[in-house]
Amino acid sequence: MDDIKKILVLEDEAGIRSFVVINLRRSGYEPIEAATGEEALRLLAENDDIGVALLDVMLPDIDGFEVCRRIRASGSRMGIIMLTALSQEMDKVTGLMTGADDYVTKPFSPSELIARVDALYRRLGAADDSSDDEIESGPFVLNKRNRTLDKNGERVKLTQTEYSLIKLFMENPGRALSREDILENVWGADYNGELKIVDVNIRRLRMKVEDTPTVPVYITTIWGYGYKWGS
Ligand code: CA
Numbered sequence: 001m002d003d004i005k006k007i008l009v010l011e012d013e014a015g016i017r018s019f020v021v022i023n024l025r026r027s028g029y030e031p032i033e034a035a036t037g038e039e040a041l042r043l044l045a046e047n048d049d050i051g052v053a054l055l056d057v058m059l060p061d062i063d064g065f066e067v068c069r070r071i072r073a074s075g076s077r078m079g080i081i082m083l084t085a086l087s088q089e090m091d092k093v094t095g096l097m098t099g100a101d102d103y104v105t106k107p108f109s110p111s112e113l114i115a116r117v118d119a120l121y122r123r124l125g126a127a128d129d130s131s132d133d134e135i136e137s138g139p140f141v142l143n144k145r146n147r148t149l150d151k152n153g154e155r156v157k158l159t160q161t162e163y164s165l166i167k168l169f170m171e172n173p174g175r176a177l178s179r180e181d182i183l184e185n186v187w188g189a190d191y192n193g194e195l196k197i198v199d200v201n202i203r204r205l206r207m208k209v210e211d212t213p214t215v216p217v218y219i220t221t222i223w224g225y226g227y228k229w230g231s
Helices: 014-026 037-046 064-073 089-097 110-125 160-171 179-187 196-209
Strands: 006-010 030-034 050-056 079-084 102-105 134-137 140-143 148-151 154-156 219-222 226-229
Touching (some): 006 014, 014 030, 014 110, 037 064, 064 079, 064 089, 079 089, 079 110, 089 196, 110 160, 140 160, 148 160, 179 196, 179 226, 196 219
Parallel strands (some): 006 030, 079 102
Antiparallel strands (some): 140 148
């Protein structure tokens, strides 16, 4: 990420959209507005330098989850934050399972939204300071220069958040990591969301890296505490 911080704002309610846009501009971002899912997908195709997308869920045409699914299906690793109107757990989980990095529940304050966007940008742009480019573990090779993961020589498509998670695990093999540790490492110390986001992202990551996601052997659960790389 460089200094042009283009953000797509997909929201059909003009009032909320302009409220979001004004606050993003004030914080140094360059918002691009869309009122429908189709418009958002078109703008994303035309602007390949958009770093983050804020996606409302309830839209007049295709819903925000479907927009998210299509962005990920195109191979994009951009940051995605869902704006969920419903406070139901299902809504958040669905959003994260379709490939979103985070969610903000309406109504949200400008400072809450900007904090999430800032945190996501930091994660996307986080430079690796290690001189070791690759970490190998079992069938996995993590390349820190290219921010990629291969399993048995085949590329595993990861979002930036998933990459940050697997990197944390592979750098700490066999070490029990608490959910708080993981949240702080991957989402940042000032992240103000829920701990639950860790579990949902791990569930999603397991679907990509485990042979049998329901019987994980690479990312194992430590009940009542957190997770560990390896058994
Ligand atoms: Ca809406």
